[in-house]
Amino acid sequence: MESATTDIKANPAKSFIAGGFGGMCSVLTGYPLDTIKVRLQTMPLPAAGEPPQYKGIIDCAVKTFSTEGVRGFYRGISAPLVGVTPIYAVDFAVYAAGKRLFQSDEQVKLTNPQIFMAGVGAGVCSALVTVPTDRIKVLLQTQHISNGPIMYNGMLDTGFKLYKQGGLRSLFKGTCACVLRDSPTGIYFVVYENLQDFARQRSGNITPVSTILSGGTAGIVFWLLAVPFDVLKSRLQSAPEGTYKHGVRSVFKTLMATEGPKALYRGVLPILIRAFPSTAAVFAGVELAHDLLDF
Known part of the structure; x- marks a missing residue:
């Protein structure tokens, strides 16, 4: 197995296809824990004594x-x-394009700051694609735990109702929080690239095992940094319209006043448990897709 992310000059077109496939692998692997994470993050504050x-x-x-x-x-x-293919496709395509900017020929080895900058750009761009599907996902995951009526029936019904209620602005609620959450993607790629380089130096090539270990570790490091922003995003996206007038700033202020800093890491356990297999699945899928495309 040859690395899709090191040494040879990055190919955005191939990375677009490989990223989409890797993203689908990730969703199927980690979604149950994502549902638990969102429900823990958005459950209401209990009344005194309850x-x-x-x-x-x-x-x-x-x-x-x-x-x-x-x-x-x-x-x-x-x-x-439905959304994961363009989200991860954009993530890996933009990352490959960012790397390509720093590569003057096929064998240029990028520095960690260059990998980091390419990764940050990828994270910000993919976050902008993520928002609508993330908003729909959070609403569908949380409506069954409230005492109110069931308002949404599936993805299309939710998207239509959100658009009818508030236009594109409603569908893109939480954009700033998503960008903040996905910004540590630079660290994510730095960790992955360095661990794969280490595996190559030891054995002469990367292997499926090294990809799983490198990808899973990168996922854990990323989420340790991203959890607080993910909590703020989930609170904002699941709240009724008008609850937080100033977006993520209002969520942060309210959360600090009512629950304290500890609430920023609510749901961290399912996130970290999910992070290793789901991120390992992303990179395993990406590497496999690159191998098939190069066959």
Whole structure:
């Protein structure tokens, strides 16, 4: 297996296709834990003397299964499955284009700052594509845990109703929070590239095992940095219109005043548990797709 992300000159077209395939692998691998993460992040603050809606990841999983069955873990999956191809395709294509800017020939080895800058650009661009599907996903994941009526029936119904209620602005609610969350993508690629280089130096080539370990580790490092912004994004995107007048700033101010800094890492356990297999699946899919495209 040859690396899709090192040494040879980056190819944005191939990376676009490979990124989309890798993203689909990621969604199928990590979505149940994503649902648990979102529900932990968005559950209401309990009244005085009352227990929280969910005591933790296991309690949330048990309650979701007992009330909704296996289907409950996959609510809203159609949105990321449909959106994931362009999201990851853009991410890896922009990353390849960014790397290409620094490569004067086929064998130029990029420095960590150059990899970081290419990764940040990829993260910001993919975040802009992510917002509508992320907004739909969060609403579908959280509406069954509220006491109110079920407002949305699937991806298309949710998208149509959001557009009818507030136009594109409603669909793109949480854009700033998404950009903030995905900015650490620069670190994500730096970690992956360096671990793969280390594997190549030891064995002469990268392997499926090194790809899984490098990708999974990169995912954990990324999410340790991104969790607070993801919490703010989930709160903002799941809230009724008008709840937070100044967007992510209002969410942060309210969260600090009512729950404190600890709330910024609510849902961190399912995020980190999901981060390794889902990110490993992304890079394994990307590397496999590149091998098939080069065949």
